[in-house]
Amino acid sequence: xxxxxxxxxxxxxxxxxxxxxxxxxxxxDAAGRLNRDTRILANGRxxxxxxxxxxxxxxxxxxxxxxxxxxxIFSRFAARTDYVHGDLRDSILYDNLCEKLSExxxxxxxxxxxxxxxxxxxxxxxxxxxxxxxxxxxxxWRRVVIEKPFGNNLQSAVTLQRRLTEHLREDQIFRIDHxxxxxxxxxxxxxxxxxxxxxxxxxRNTIDHIQIIHAEPQGIGERGxxxxxxxxxxxxxxxxxxxxLTFVAMESPVSMAAEALHAEKLKILKSIRPIPTDKVNEVAxxxxxxxxxxxxxxxxxxxxxQRVSADSHTETFAALKxxxxxxxxxxxxxxxRTGKRMAQKQALVAICFKQPPQQFFRASHVRCExxxxxxxxxxxxxxxxMEMTIKAPGEALATRQTGLDASFRQAxxxxxxxxxxxxxDIIRGDRSLFLTYLEIxxxxxxxxxxxxxxxxxxxxLHLYPSGxxxxxxxxxxxxxxxxxxxxxxxxCGCGKSG
Ligand SMILES: NC(=O)c1ccc[n+]([C@@H]2O[C@H](COP(=O)([O-])OP(=O)(O)OC[C@H]3O[C@@H](n4cnc5c(N)ncnc54)[C@H](OP(=O)(O)O)[C@@H]3O)[C@@H](O)[C@H]2O)c1
Numbered sequence: 001x002x003x004x005x006x007x008x009x010x011x012x013x014x015x016x017x018x019x020x021x022x023x024x025x026x027x028x029d030a031a032g033r034l035n036r037d038t039r040i041l042a043n044g045r046x047x048x049x050x051x052x053x054x055x056x057x058x059x060x061x062x063x064x065x066x067x068x069x070x071x072x073i074f075s076r077f078a079a080r081t082d083y084v085h086g087d088l089r090d091s092i093l094y095d096n097l098c099e100k101l102s103e104x105x106x107x108x109x110x111x112x113x114x115x116x117x118x119x120x121x122x123x124x125x126x127x128x129x130x131x132x133x134x135x136x137x138x139x140x141w142r143r144v145v146i147e148k149p150f151g152n153n154l155q156s157a158v159t160l161q162r163r164l165t166e167h168l169r170e171d172q173i174f175r176i177d178h179x180x181x182x183x184x185x186x187x188x189x190x191x192x193x194x195x196x197x198x199x200x201x202x203x204r205n206t207i208d209h210i211q212i213i214h215a216e217p218q219g220i221g222e223r224g225x226x227x228x229x230x231x232x233x234x235x236x237x238x239x240x241x242x243x244x245l246t247f248v249a250m251e252s253p254v255s256m257a258a259e260a261l262h263a264e265k266l267k268i269l270k271s272i273r274p275i276p277t278d279k280v281n282e283v284a285x286x287x288x289x290x291x292x293x294x295x296x297x298x299x300x301x302x303x304x305x306q307r308v309s310a311d312s313h314t315e316t317f318a319a320l321k322x323x324x325x326x327x328x329x330x331x332x333x334x335x336x337r338t339g340k341r342m343a344q345k346q347a348l349v350a351i352c353f354k355q356p357p358q359q360f361f362r363a364s365h366v367r368c369e370x371x372x373x374x375x376x377x378x379x380x381x382x383x384x385x386m387e388m389t390i391k392a393p394g395e396a397l398a399t400r401q402t403g404l405d406a407s408f409r410q411a412x413x414x415x416x417x418x419x420x421x422x423x424x425d426i427i428r429g430d431r432s433l434f435l436t437y438l439e440i441x442x443x444x445x446x447x448x449x450x451x452x453x454x455x456x457x458x459x460x461l462h463l464y465p466s467g468x469x470x471x472x473x474x475x476x477x478x479x480x481x482x483x484x485x486x487x488x489x490x491x492c493g494c495g496k497s498g
Contacts, residue, residue: 001032002038002428003035003110003427004035004037004039004108004110005035005038005110005140005427006038006040006041007039007112008043008097008112009021009040009042009043009116010113010117010121010125011044011114011115011116011117012042012053012083012116013044013045013047013056014116014117016116016147017116018060019060019064020178020417021114021419021423022057022060023417023419024417025077026074026077027066027417027420028423028424029073029076029077029080030073033420033424034080037108038080038427039081039082039106039108040081041083041084041100041107042081042082042084043084043097044083045085045086045087047085049085050082053083054081054083058074058078061074066414084100088117088121088124088125093128094131094132097132098132108140109139109140110140110142111134111140111141112143112144112145112426113126113129113134113143113145115144115145115146115147116147119147119149119150119151122146122160122164123160123163123164126163126164127166127167129167135167135168135172141172142172143174143429144164144168145174145426146174146175146176147176148175149230149234149238150175151440151444152230152234153234153444153451154441154448157437157440157441157444158441161437161441171431174431174434175434175436175437175440176422176435177240177243177435178418178419178422179239179240179243179378180243180418181417181418181420182378182379183382183408183416183421184377184382184383184384185247185378187382187384187408188244188247188248191376191384192252193252198374201353203328203332204328204329204330204332206353207352207354208332208354208483209332209333209334209335209352209483210245210249210332210334210350210351211334211336211337211348211349211350211351211352211485212244212245212248212336212348213336213338213347213350213485214236214240214241214338214346214347215338215342215343215344215347215469215470215487216339216342217295217342217343217467219289219299219302219316219340219466220302220308220340222306224307224308227314228307228308228309228312230314231314231316231318231454232286232316232317232318232338233286233318233320234451236338237318237320237336238444238446238447242336242443242446243435243443244349244378245322245334246265246268246269247265249324249328249334250268251264251328252264257432258430258434261432262438262439265439266438266442268324269439269443269446271325271329272323272325272446273323273325274446274449275449275450277452280453281453281460283320283322284318284320284321284450284454285320285460285462285474286315286317286318286461287315287316287317287318287462287463287464287470287471287473287474288302288303288313288314288316288317288461288462289316289317289339289341289463289465289466290302290464291304291465291466292468293467294341294343294467295467299466299467300466301466302316311457313454313457313458315454316339316340316341317337317338317339317340317342317462317464317470317471317474318336318337319335319336319337319338319470319474319477320336320337320450320477321334321335321336321477322334322335322336333477333478333479335477337470337474337485339464339469339470341466341467342467342470343469345379345380346379346487346488346489347377347378348375348377348378348486348489349376349378350373350374350375350486351374351375352371352372352486353371353372353374354371355371361389361397361399370387370389370399370401372388372389373386374387375387375486375489377489382407382408382415383405383407385403385404385491386404386406387401387403388401388402388403389401389402421433422434469485469487
């Protein structure tokens, strides 16, 4: 059981709070994992008072919480909450917060401030909290949780960091990447460092290349205005996919303590070969979804979405080939790919092993023999599966692919949302699954040359039909025509005909 604390949520009326944070706190409460005295103080503008806000939360929960809304749990959850109405830019809000938090010992003295806000509001809110002494740690700890994106390029990240550290120490800042709260992502560490079996194989001697993929069938919905300022590279690759890469590629840390993990992750990010601005086209492919059909429904192209410019060149698809210049990974390409309006929802890491030195069992019409793969499914299905070649039953030496399954969840075990574990880590003060500033800065350094090259329109922006797997142009990132993108978890039945 965690110690009691107060969660102050700015932006408690927004999408993130309603769909992720508040349901996660409800689930923790339901599972008895939240201290009885932990309180939630919400801020928003949309609702005038606590009753209106809670009615909205309740209506939202009906469709989001696991197993449907339980009235008893909801009343317990509601009893933990309070609401302060007000505008972030109005200094009175902070006076009202101080007053509320000092009400007769109702709120525990340890305070976590969650910024479920537009990043442009972080610095102003933190400055105001400092002004009214709410960041003073005399009576308890103060932690500030910051959502992605942390800046929208290297320069803006540097500026944001400078503004935050005028008021906060680095160890008070919890930069969240919810991907790292996913159990399969954390399982990558256990799988790699609790088993000796994989370690001798986990290097350039046996691994041909590694793919890290996040595909989703959704378009940008109502996020047009925000998405126009980011695009797939910033939205997914700079954050989630580069973080996944660090988990797959890092050396064994000296311990699982936050500092040790952060040090190894940073070393990997620093070992990624810089991309020269004039070579972007050789290692990166951008695309944008056109009209098409997703799950049987006709959908618009990106440029016809709300609040998107009719001649937008924002990429909704990005693929990037990276090299890690260290002994373990020299010569092993890491291929990162993400897209919206893709054929299906799929996030995975696929590790493709080299071919045997001699092909004894090669069928004559197949030019490329099937490889061994280690596939780590992240969403929607979690799995860790090794694909092997075995003999097919019958007299000839025909082969087929089979999977050795190391999936970790039993059918009756529930999947916790990533935010649940991360919220508990904030209360415990465990920063191991949160990002340090140095990691973020380095991640921007990696993608900045590509962002610069893509800031202009160009013929290298490839339209792809919605419901496809993105532009075929992305295939050129493979050095060999026998290699191909892993779109799904299904075993690759056979080699690619050449
Ligand atoms: N949505 C997600 O699933 C998701 C996922 C990952 C990261 N994020 C990040 O999380 C942050 C929040 O995203 P979101 O989708 O929740 O945004 P959102 O739906 O637009 O919500 C923004 C919140 O900020 C509040 N707000 C804005 N200006 C304010 C002001 N002047 N005074 C008081 N409150 C103000 C809004 O309150 P009112 O509406 O009451 O005015 C609302 O509660 C962003 O940094 C986003 O990048 C979101």
